[in-house]
Amino acid sequence: MTDPIIEVSHVSRRFGDVLALDDVSLRVPQGSVLGLLGHNGAGKTTLINVLSTLLPPTSGTARIAGYDVVRQSHEVCTRIGLTGQFAAVDEQLSGRDNLVLIARLLGASRREARQRADELLELFDLTEAARRPARSYSGGMRRRLDLSASLVGHPDVIFLDEPTTGLDPVSRLNLWRIVEELVADGTTVLLTTQYLDEADRLADSITVLSSGRVVAAGTADELKAQVGQRSVTATFADPADAARAVDPLRAAGFAPSHDDRRVTIPVTATRELAAVVRALDEAGVEVADLGIGEPTLDDVYLALAHHSPAAA
Numbered sequence: 001m002t003d004p005i006i007e008v009s010h011v012s013r014r015f016g017d018v019l020a021l022d023d024v025s026l027r028v029p030q031g032s033v034l035g036l037l038g039h040n041g042a043g044k045t046t047l048i049n050v051l052s053t054l055l056p057p058t059s060g061t062a063r064i065a066g067y068d069v070v071r072q073s074h075e076v077c078t079r080i081g082l083t084g085q086f087a088a089v090d091e092q093l094s095g096r097d098n099l100v101l102i103a104r105l106l107g108a109s110r111r112e113a114r115q116r117a118d119e120l121l122e123l124f125d126l127t128e129a130a131r132r133p134a135r136s137y138s139g140g141m142r143r144r145l146d147l148s149a150s151l152v153g154h155p156d157v158i159f160l161d162e163p164t165t166g167l168d169p170v171s172r173l174n175l176w177r178i179v180e181e182l183v184a185d186g187t188t189v190l191l192t193t194q195y196l197d198e199a200d201r202l203a204d205s206i207t208v209l210s211s212g213r214v215v216a217a218g219t220a221d222e223l224k225a226q227v228g229q230r231s232v233t234a235t236f237a238d239p240a241d242a243a244r245a246v247d248p249l250r251a252a253g254f255a256p257s258h259d260d261r262r263v264t265i266p267v268t269a270t271r272e273l274a275a276v277v278r279a280l281d282e283a284g285v286e287v288a289d290l291g292i293g294e295p296t297l298d299d300v301y302l303a304l305a306h307h308s309p310a311a312a
């Protein structure tokens with residue numbers, strides 16, 4: 001890997017008796033999305049607070065673009081965008097005025113500030129609502145305004161802490177599309193989520209936190225592969241054929257389950273697929289449809305939660 005833009009090395013953070021982060025290490029290459037997946041209380045927000053210089057780690061080090069978040073916090077702050085905290089939106093001001101104000105605070109001229117505001121309003125589909133006070137915005141619009149506020153300064157890295165929690169499905173999809181556009185432009189995103197489909201859709205790699213510890217890391221596919229098992233589902237036009245398929249499959253060493261016109265066969269390796277097809281063929285049954293089920297991230301998450309003692 002070339003130098004990662006986010007590098008976390010053995011970071012722990014204690015709050016009294018609670019070890020919110022326990023020896024967390026991770027690396028995020030520039031222009032990619034890391035999905036930080038975990039239940040409530042797993043330590044996701046604490047990690048974002050450490051990375052955005054709001055909270056010093058109890059031990060360990062973290063760097064953004066090579067700058068230490070404790071000793072070089074100023075350099076770090078000019079490179080990050082943090083939704084809803086540094087860029088606090090004023091409810092009384094219009095969406096456009098909020099963005100212009102932030103741009104001015106960051107040193108833009110009046111003209112540059114207006115230009116940047118209009119660009120972002122356009123990107124976030126807020127042009128029509130641009131002159132209405134932020135307090136009149138719907139949840140989805142407000143989340144988009146927060147996100148645009150964090151982007152005014154062209155950050156290299158943005159932190160999105162549960163960006164779609166509480167949003168309706170259409171607003172979620174809109175936000176996903178925007179995140180994808182940002183990444184296509186080279187922005188690095190660290191996104192926390194409790195939603196597996198969100199991590200699956202957006203993240204290049206996923207780190208699973210449980211009680212402050214990293215319990216798994218990899219691509220969505222790698223995590224799915226850790227679960228190991230996939231299944232083949234054979235569907236038959238004739239239920240009698242489905243019943244006749246069971247014994248030959250057992251004889252071939254599989255553990256099929258049978259339900260009306262459908263037989264499901266767990267497999268652990270791709271080469272077993274051929275053996276399934278052969279057994280069905282030898283049984284002389286007519287298969288209407290043969291499908292392979294991929295494990296979902298839900299399966300991964302459940303499997304991992306089981307193995308981690310603290311996630312009850």
Ligand SMILES: Nc1ncnc2c1ncn2[C@@H]1O[C@H](COP(=O)(O)OP(=O)(O)O)[C@@H](O)[C@H]1O
Binds near residue numbers: 015045047
């Ligand atoms: N400021 C704080 N003071 C005391 N405990 C905290 C504080 N912030 C977080 N915690 C605790 O640290 C743990 C991790 O919290 P958090 O990072 O907010 O998790 P998440 O964002 O994954 O829901 C929780 O047990 C939480 O109660």
Ligand SMILES: [Mg+2]
Binds near residue numbers: 044045046161
């Ligand atoms: Mg949180």
